[in-house]
Amino acid sequence: MSKSLQAIRGMNDILPEQTPLWRYFEGTVARLLDNYGYKQIRMPIVEFTELFKRSIGEVTDIVEKEMYTFEDRNGDSLTLRPEGTAACVRAVLEHGITGGGQVQKLWYIGPMFRHERPQKGRYRQFHQIGLEVFNLDGPDIDAELIIMTWRLWGELGIRDAVKLELNSLGTSESRGRYREALVEYLSAHHDKLDEDSQRRLKTNPLRVLDTKNADTQAVLVDAPKMADYLDDESRAHFEGLKARLDAVGIPYVLNPKLVRGLDYYSKTVFEWVTDKLGAQGTVCAGGRYDGLVEQMGGKPTTGVGFAMGIERLVLMLETLEQIPEEISRQVDVYLCAFGEEAELAGLALAERVRDQLPNLRLQVNAGAGSFKSQFKKADKSGALYALILGDDEMAQQVVGFKPLRGQGEQQSIAWDALAAHLATCVVQG
CATH class of the missing domain: 3.30.930.10 (Bira Bifunctional Protein; Domain 2)
Structure with missing residues (x-):
């Protein structure tokens, strides 16, 4: 394999x-x-x-x-x-x-x-x-x-x-003068430097100041200071x-x-x-x-x-747990539709809502499925609310509005009032 x-x-x-x-x-x-x-x-x-x-x-x-x-x-x-x-x-x-x-x-x-x-x-x-x-x-x-x-x-x-x-x-001129003084000092303590600092002494001596080696750090305590050469x-x-x-x-x-x-x-x-x-x-x-x-x-x-x-x-x-709550939630509202007629109406309704609330994160169920399976996907999405379109809702031209994360009963909202209702519940709350 x-x-x-x-x-x-x-x-x-x-x-x-x-x-x-x-x-x-x-x-x-x-x-x-x-x-x-x-x-x-x-x-x-x-x-x-x-x-x-x-x-x-x-x-x-x-x-x-x-x-x-x-x-x-x-x-x-x-x-x-x-x-x-x-x-x-x-x-x-x-x-x-x-x-x-x-x-x-x-x-x-x-x-x-x-x-x-x-x-x-x-x-x-x-x-x-x-x-x-x-x-x-x-x-x-x-x-x-x-x-x-x-x-x-x-x-x-x-x-x-x-x-x-x-x-x-x-x-560059003052740094050059400091570099000469630092090399002279470190060269006098060459045997006390770690191997990497000995190499840097010949190529890039200022980086010796950056060492994490404790023995070399001890040598640097009395080394010339850049401030004196500015x-x-x-x-x-x-x-x-x-x-x-x-x-x-x-x-x-x-x-x-x-x-x-x-x-x-x-x-x-x-x-x-x-x-x-x-x-x-x-x-x-x-x-x-x-x-x-x-x-x-x-x-x-x-x-x-x-x-x-x-x-x-x-x-x-x-x-530090400094993660805003809203970014851990990718979906605000999840629309569940049951039957082909409801799916078509749901697509059109979702687009009208998006026109009116461009910042709303609205996900429409894809792949059909039973009432139970669609609600399971709605809950897994992290959405705050589910919208429901079935035969009864289609007949009355309303959509079921069900809270998923807190208190509240399911309501029926008229299609033309849905965007305004969502603006109050989601965009402001």
């Missing part, structure tokens, strides 16, 4: 009982971004591999270990996108929409791909919502991104479960950001070891972290990347953005 077909490890199906929560989360974010004046952009899933090597950095873990890269029939090296910023920068450059200093406030949603070890809330195909803002260089836009996420956590009911961590990486411009920018967060009342923690995993960050970096998913984990992160567009062949253009992981945030909503 042939092996049964299965999804690739770390690439999961999102089943019908799961998608309502995903749609609720995605819709909440989309509405919030609309309200703040952001416009959606959609990029391809596959890009030339060189794009990510130039933007993310060839010695990052993503490029070295995690990308899904292959040759197409033309011999071109292509990669499933591991993150969205590089693809978004490529798109704005290709179409010239940031030229002449044009401000662009963009957002995107979709799957990303990294060959990591799958774990709860983190998969090889994962989904992100990302924002990118171009040609605004002040701390006010950095603050806006953080304020938006703060508002989102409030709307989702998870504000008490997340913590904001902040740092500034300075300009240039005046970066320091003023960071103070401006903190002042704006203080003005709005958003609490934060300064984390001098926060560096992010990608080469293109400068000045502001931030992460929203939680400990509600087991080990502390990041649910949203980003920062400023003022040199990336120029690095990728464009004119000097400032940029700042963030990305949030949908899987982890959906998992948080489930863990």
Whole structure:
């Protein structure tokens, strides 16, 4: 017998009982971004591999270990996108929409791909919502991104479960000076570093700050601090950001070891972290990347953005039981019809009701069936009410209206009064 077909490890199906929560989360974010004046952009899933090597950095873990890269029939090296910023920068450059200093406030949603070890809330195909803002260089836009996420956590009911961590990486020049000092210090303690940190010392030393190894963390206690190497411009920018967060009342923690995993960050970096998913984990992160567009062949253009992981945030909503009651119910009203004449009348009646109540979730029974079987399907659908059309109802041009989830007797409602009755019972109640 042939092996049964299965999804690739770390690439999961999102089943019908799961998608309502995903749609609720995605819709909440989309509405919030609309309200703040952001416009959606959609990029391809596959890009030339060189794009990510130039933007993310060839010695990052993503490029070295995690990308899904292959040759197409033309011999071109292509990669499933591991993150969205590089693809978004490529798109704005290709179409010239940031030229002449044009401000662009963009957002995107979709799957990303990294060959990591799958774990709860983190998969090889994962989904992100990302924002990118171009040609605004002040701390006010950095603050806006953080304020938006703060508002989102409030709307989702998870504000008490997340913590904001902040740092500034300075300009490339100040970061270079800090890098030299850090390498000098770590080299003097080389034998105390874990194997991965020893490798990073030669390739990407700032990522050593990010280590989870306890022995290396002990070495880092007396390491040089990035704040001591910040240039005046970066320091003023960071103070401006903190002042704006203080003005709005958003609490934060300064984390001098926060560096992010990608080469293109400068000045502001931030992460929203939680400990509600087991080990502390990041649910949203980003920062400023003022040199990336120029690095990728464009004119000097400032940029700042963030990305949030949908899987982890959906998992948080489930863990904290912050799921609105209405999204667990997919059907408001279920129409049962008995006999061909009633089925035809039921279809026409259902469409008239939908014309008048476009937001009503009305399901019409399909596949006929006995009174008992149709009511069983109506109950299983989760509907609040059942509508009944049989011979008696047809003769009187009424529909039976029966509550399924609470108190109340069955009533008879005239066909032309049904929409108004449903508006009172379902749309408002």
